[in-house]
Amino acid sequence: MISINQIKELSTQTPSKIVLLVIDGLGGLPSPDTGKSELETAHIPNLDRLATKGICGMIDPVSPGITPGSAPGHLALFGYNPLEFIVGRGILEVLGIDFDVKKGDVAARGNFCTIDQTGIVTDRRAGRISTEKNTELCQELSNIVLKGAEVFVIPVREHRFALVFRGDELSGEVNDSDPQQVGLAPKSVVPLTPDARKIARLANDYIAKAKTILADHSPANMILLRGFSQHPDLPTMSEIYKLNAAAIAVYPMYRGLAKLAGMEILDAGASMEDEFDSLRRYYPDYDYFFIHIKKTDSSGEDGNFDAKVTALEEIDRLLTRIIDLDPDVLVVSGDHSTPAVLKSHSWHPVPVILYSKHCRPDNVREFSESACYSGALGRFPAAEVMALAMANARKLVKFGA
Amino acid sequence: MISINQIKELSTQTPSKIVLLVIDGLGGLPSPDTGKSELETAHIPNLDRLATKGICGMIDPVSPGITPGSAPGHLALFGYNPLEFIVGRGILEVLGIDFDVKKGDVAARGNFCTIDQTGIVTDRRAGRISTEKNTELCQELSNIVLKGAEVFVIPVREHRFALVFRGDELSGEVNDSDPQQVGLAPKSVVPLTPDARKIARLANDYIAKAKTILADHSPANMILLRGFSQHPDLPTMSEIYKLNAAAIAVYPMYRGLAKLAGMEILDAGASMEDEFDSLRRYYPDYDYFFIHIKKTDSSGEDGNFDAKVTALEEIDRLLTRIIDLDPDVLVVSGDHSTPAVLKSHSWHPVPVILYSKHCRPDNVREFSESACYSGALGRFPAAEVMALAMANARKLVKFGA
Numbered sequence: 172m173i174s175i176n177q178i179k180e181l182s183t184q185t186p187s188k189i190v191l192l193v194i195d196g197l198g199g200l201p202s203p204d205t206g207k208s209e210l211e212t213a214h215i216p217n218l219d220r221l222a223t224k225g226i227c228g229m230i231d232p233v234s235p236g237i238t239p240g241s242a243p244g245h246l247a248l249f250g251y252n253p254l255e256f257i258v259g260r261g262i263l264e265v266l267g268i269d270f271d272v273k274k275g276d277v278a279a280r281g282n283f284c285t286i287d288q289t290g291i292v293t294d295r296r297a298g299r300i301s302t303e304k305n306t307e308l309c310q311e312l313s314n315i316v317l318k319g320a321e322v323f324v325i326p327v328r329e330h331r332f333a334l335v336f337r338g339d340e341l342s343g344e345v346n347d348s349d350p351q352q353v354g355l356a357p358k359s360v361v362p363l364t365p366d367a368r369k370i371a372r373l374a375n376d377y378i379a380k381a382k383t384i385l386a387d388h389s390p391a392n393m394i395l396l397r398g399f400s401q402h403p404d405l406p407t408m409s410e411i412y413k414l415n416a417a418a419i420a421v422y423p424m425y426r427g428l429a430k431l432a433g434m435e436i437l438d439a440g441a442s443m444e445d446e447f448d449s450l451r452r453y454y455p456d457y458d459y460f461f462i463h464i465k466k467t468d469s470s471g472e473d474g475n476f477d478a479k480v481t482a483l484e485e486i487d488r489l490l491t492r493i494i495d496l497d498p499d500v501l502v503v504s505g506d507h508s509t510p511a512v513l514k515s516h517s518w519h520p521v522p523v524i525l526y527s528k529h530c531r532p533d534n535v536r537e538f539s540e541s542a543c544y545s546g547a548l549g550r551f552p553a554a555e556v557m558a559l560a561m562a563n564a565r566k567l568v569k570f571g572a
Numbered sequence: 573m574i575s576i577n578q579i580k581e582l583s584t585q586t587p588s589k590i591v592l593l594v595i596d597g598l599g600g601l602p603s604p605d606t607g608k609s610e611l612e613t614a615h616i617p618n619l620d621r622l623a624t625k626g627i628c629g630m631i632d633p634v635s636p637g638i639t640p641g642s643a644p645g646h647l648a649l650f651g652y653n654p655l656e657f658i659v660g661r662g663i664l665e666v667l668g669i670d671f672d673v674k675k676g677d678v679a680a681r682g683n684f685c686t687i688d689q690t691g692i693v694t695d696r697r698a699g700r701i702s703t704e705k706n707t708e709l710c711q712e713l714s715n716i717v718l719k720g721a722e723v724f725v726i727p728v729r730e731h732r733f734a735l736v737f738r739g740d741e742l743s744g745e746v747n748d749s750d751p752q753q754v755g756l757a758p759k760s761v762v763p764l765t766p767d768a769r770k771i772a773r774l775a776n777d778y779i780a781k782a783k784t785i786l787a788d789h790s791p792a793n794m795i796l797l798r799g800f801s802q803h804p805d806l807p808t809m810s811e812i813y814k815l816n817a818a819a820i821a822v823y824p825m826y827r828g829l830a831k832l833a834g835m836e837i838l839d840a841g842a843s844m845e846d847e848f849d850s851l852r853r854y855y856p857d858y859d860y861f862f863i864h865i866k867k868t869d870s871s872g873e874d875g876n877f878d879a880k881v882t883a884l885e886e887i888d889r890l891l892t893r894i895i896d897l898d899p900d901v902l903v904v905s906g907d908h909s910t911p912a913v914l915k916s917h918s919w920h921p922v923p924v925i926l927y928s929k930h931c932r933p934d935n936v937r938e939f940s941e942s943a944c945y946s947g948a949l950g951r952f953p954a955a956e957v958m959a960l961a962m963a964n965a966r967k968l969v970k971f972g973a
Contacts, residue, residue: 173635173655181638531601531609531920533945547942549951551636558637562919569917570634571641571654572664572799 172252175411178558178567184413187499187564190450190460191556193248194486195241195425196468197505198521198540200512202476209471209479209511210522210539215487217494218524218538221503225526227535228548230556232507238518242428244506249432249461250412250557251405258431259343259400264333266427270325272402277341277370280398281324281332282349283308283391290356295349296330297391305332308391315380320373334377334396342367347397348378357395370399407433408459412561417456419449420463429461443485447492454496462493471509472516479511500527500564502556503538520550527563573653576812579959579968585814588900588965591851591861592957594649595887596642596826597869598906599922599941601913603877610872610880610912611923611940616888618895619925619939622904626927628936629949631957633908639919645907646829650862651813651958652806659832660744660801665734667828671726673803678742678771681799682725682733683750684709684792691757696750697731698792706733709792716781718774735778735797743768748798749779758796771800808834809860813962818857820850821864830862844886848893855897863894872910873917880912901928901964903957904939921951928964 199209232239232247233254242263243253258266261278272278283305285294300308309326320338327333344367348357360374374396381394408416410433418429419439426436435457439449446462454460464486470478493501504523507516522543533547544550548559561567600610633640633648634655643664644654659667662679673679684706686695701709710727721739728734745768749758761775775797786793809817811834819830820840827837836858840850847863855861865887871879894902905924908917923944934948945951949960962968 173638177655178638529601529914529918531941534942545946547630547945547951549630549945551951555636558635559919560637562637562639567637567639567919569639569641571644572659572661 172552172555173558175251175406179411181567181570182412182561183566183568185564185566186458187566188458189500189560189564190462190493190498190502191248191560192493192501192503193245193461193463194467194483194503194505195463195465196471196507196509196516198508198510198517198519199471199479200510200519202512208540209476209483211541213480213483213487215483215538217487217490218503219536221490221494221501221526222524222535222538222542224532225524226530226533226548227522227524227538227543227546229520229540229544229546229550230504230523230553231520231550232553236518238516239507240516241424241506245425245428246432247553248504248506248556249408250554251432252554256403256405258403258428260398261333261343261400262402263424264327264398265325265335267424268325268327268333269423269427270323270333270335272335272427273337274402274404275337275339275341276402277336277343277399279334279374279396281334282395283330283332284393284395285390286357286393292350292353292355292357292393292395294390295353295395299329300391302326302328304391305329308385308388311384312381315377315384317373317376319369322373322377330391336370336373340366341370341401343370343399343401345371345374345399347399348374349395349397357393360396374399403431405431405433409433412459412557412566414459415457416459416461417453418461418463419446421446422463422465425463434461443489447489451492451496467505468509471511472514474511474514476511500525500560502560504553504556521553523548523556525556525559525563529563573953573956574959576651576807580812582968582971583813583962584967584969586965586967587859588967589859589861590901590961590965591863591894591899591903592649592961593894593902593904594646594862594864595868595884595904595906596864596866597872597908597910597917599909599911599918599920600872600880601911601920603913609941610877610884612942614881614884614888616884616939618888618891619904620937622891622895622902622927623925623939623943624937625933626925627931627934627949628939628944628947629924630921630941630945630947630951631905631924631954632921632951633954637919639917640908641917642825642907643829645954646826647833648954649905649907649957650809650833651955652833653955657804657806659804659829661799662734662744662801663803664825665728665799666726666736668825669726669728669734670824670827671724671734671736673736673828674738675803675805676738676740676742677803678737678744678800680735680775680797682735683796684731684733685794685796686791687758687794693751693754693756693758693794693796695791696754696796700730701792703727703729705792706730709786709789712785713782716778716785718777720770721774723774723778731792737771737774741767742771742802744771744800744802746772746775746800748800749775750796750798758794761797775800804832806832806834810834813860813958813967815860816858817860817862818854819862819864820847822847823864823866826864835862844890848890852893852897868906869910872912873915875912875915877912901926901961903961905954905957922954924949924957926957926960926964930964
C-alpha cells in the first residue's frame, strides 16, 4: 500500500467534495431464524440504488480476523494504517469525554479503589461509588500541583476518571499502576524507555499526593492508573490530502477521533436527522465530510437485531438528503461489524459502496454483505478507501513519470 | 508480497517460454451512450477465447486509487514494486529519445527559456522555439566541457531538451533550477544530500556556461533544468528470474524501460503487425518476451473511444500469431487504464488474462473489465503477475522445506 508520505506528494486541492458516511458497526451476521443479516433484512431502497450506481466491495478495517476498536476502525477509513497509527486507551478515554486533548499530552484511565491498612488493593472499583461521589473526589484531586507539568483530572462514571498530563517532553511509555487484581499493592509507574522518566516521576508523585488526599475517603481511598498514552500527533488530512475536512458526530469519542485527523468539528445536534441537517448547512464550507451514525452499533452491542434493522432503514430514508447535495464522491461503509447475534464488535469485513461519476460500476444491485463480497472493489484494507475517494474526486495526480 | 531477493532464490532456468502482451492503457470506462467500456464494445473473439481457457483478474498497477505513469505501470508488470523502484523524470525523458543511458548516469529535463536583463525569467519556453532552432542551440551547448564528468545534451522538441551527466559518484538528489513560474530568477541547483554535492556543482557550472553561450540568442537566452534523476540500477530479469528476456516496442520509452530491466531490445518495425512479426522471428532465441502495443493508450488519451475499440480489434486479430507459437505462458494485460471518457491515464484496475496449461481456469468467458473482476485471480497488485507467470512456466522451485 502507498504510504502517507507518497500520497501527500500526489494530492491536490480541487473544488470537488467527498462525503464519508460511517454507519457504526454496519456489518452483521444472519439471524438464526431467517438466515438473513441485519442489512439483508432491512428495506433500504436508497442504499440499494446507490450500490447499483456505485462500485462495491468488502473492507477489512485492520487486517483479516482482527476485531477493531472504534479508533482503528475510524482511523483506517480516514486513510491511516491502523497498525501504524495507534490511539492509546488513555487518549481514547479523554476523547470520549470531549476533553480538548493537545499534542504532547499524556492521558491515563483512572479508577478509585480501596486499599487496606497494609496498602493491598481490596476492591479495584471502590465499591463502584456513585458518579456524584466521583465528581466530588475529582474536585479534591484537582488541587494537586506537580512540578514540571499541568495535570487535569476529569470524572467519567462511577469509579472511573481520566487524568491528563500536559508539559514538555512527556511520553506514554510507562506501565500501569493498576495491578489488575485484588490482593496486590498498586504498582509503581516505571519508565519503559529513557524518554519516559519524567512521566513516571509525575505519575508516581500524583499517586502519592492522591493517596494522602483520599486517606479518609474509604472505600475510595486510593487510585489506580492504566493505559498511559500520548496524543498520537497524526499528520492531518489537510497536510496529507490538502482537504478542508469536517466531522459530524453526536458522540464525543468520534468527534475526538476526527479532531486527531485534523477535522473541524461541526455542531450536529443529538439526532440522526440533526446530523444530516448539519451536513446540508455546512455543505458549502468544506470539501470532505465525515458523518458518524452510532445507532447501528449500539443496537448490535445490545443484541437487538430488530433495532439495528430499524436504524438501517432510518439511515436509508435520510440518505436522500446526502444524494440531493450531489457530492462528487460518496462513500458508505462502517468502522467494523457489530453483529446483533454476537452483541459485540467483530472481525467480519464490512460492506462498502463508493459512488462517483467515474467509479466504473459493477453488478452489485443491493447493499448487503452477500452482495458486496462479489463487488468489483473486491476485499481490501479499509485504509485504501481514502485513496480511492481522492482518485474519484480527481484530487490525485499521476504517480511517476 | 515476496521480495525480489526471495524470488531470486526460487527461480530456475527451463526451456519454457513466457510472453507478456502489454496493451497500453487497456482498462476503460463505460461510454455514456452505451454503458459499455471500450473492451466491452470491441469484437475480440480471440481474447475472449483466451480468457475462457485462462484465468482472469484485475490488477492494481501501483496501489488502489493511484494513477500510474508509464514507468511504474511497466515496472510493476516486470515484477518490480513500483513504490520501491522509482524511475525519475529526467531518466524517463532520455529513455524516450532512445539515448543509451548507463548505470550511474544522471539525467535532467531541460527547457530553453527567456530571461530579461536582470536575470528574471520572462518566458519559461522561450516562445516555443522550433525544433530546428533547438537542435542548433544544442549543437552549441555540446561544446561545454565540465571538470569531473562527461555531459550530453540532446534536443527533444520545440524548447525541450535533455541533459545527461556521466561520471563517478553522481546522484540525482538535487532540486530543479526551474522556478516553475515567470517573474522569478532561475534557482541554484542545491544538493539535498551530501552525496549530491558533485552533481550540484556540475549542474550549476553547466548552467553558467550555457548562459554565456546563449547570451545573444534571445528569446532562447537561458536554460532551466528539472527532474534530475539517476539511472535506477534495477536488478535485471536475468539476475532475478534467470530469464533471457527480450522486448518488442515501437516507442523508445518502452524499449528504454525494458532495457532498465535488462531486456534485449529487438528490432520491431513501426506497425503493430511488424511487432508480431518480430516476435515470430526471434521466438527461438529468448524465453521471455515483452510486447508493447501503444495505440490503445494514444486513442484513449485522445478521447477517441472508437479508435481504441478498433485498436483492440486489431490486436485481437493479431493475437493468433502469438497463440500459434504456443507459448507456455501468455499474459495479456495493460500498464494502466486510459478510459477514452477521461482522456488520460486513470487509477482504475486493469483486466488481466493468464494462460498456461496449468492455470486452473475460472468462469470468465470474455475479456472485459466487468467479466475479469469476478475472475479467480481476484484483484491484486500488478507486481505479482511476474511470479504467477514464472510459476505457470514451471520456473520457480518450492519455497521452504
